[in-house]
Amino acid sequence: ILNVEQSPQSLHVQEGDSTNFTCSFPSSNFYALHWYRWETAKSPEALFVMTLNGDEKKKGRISATLNTKEGYSYLYIKGSQPEDSATYLCASVTGGSYIPTFGRGTSLIVHP
């Protein structure tokens, strides 16, 4: 994998559903993986910083896992609420440059 890829591109779920999406990134020279939530008319906000293979982070109903050897991270949302509606971006940071490379994001819409 040369670029950061996120799937799916968009997702519609009902309130209460649990959901997950994927971020794939180059595994060579890995430094960190960042997840952001970007709500409409607001600035992207950092959710998680993940650095170690096997890392698992949690914030309320949202959690994320990291596999640096195969180059992927999953973001899970348990019991989605309408306020979870946002675009979720991941960014891969490689050692040396420390410049993040972003994926296109997954747009999540949670219907009441």
Added chain:
Amino acid sequence: DAMVIQNPRYQVTQFGKPVTLSCSQTLNHNVMYWYQQKSSQAPKLLFHYYDKDFNNEADTPDNFQSRRPNTSFCFLDIRSPGLGDAAMYLCATTNQGQPQHFGDGTRLSIL
């Protein structure tokens, strides 16, 4: 309180008329970034500064320039905007390797 402030939130300019977008930060971060983001696409890095060291991405058009007069401020100048430059422009700051703090963005429209 907002820590990365972009002005204006919305900018409308005419085709070919120069425009300047501004970004200020109160975090004293040493790295500042400018991104261009078009609908359903990944934010595309245009420039970044590590302190005063300017780094231009290889595929950033010559039409785009940037200035960072001090730690707190950074400007994006578009010399002759074309229709393809209509986008959201995001400014972000960080200390190297840490997650970024973003401004709310400037939505640029070209008439």
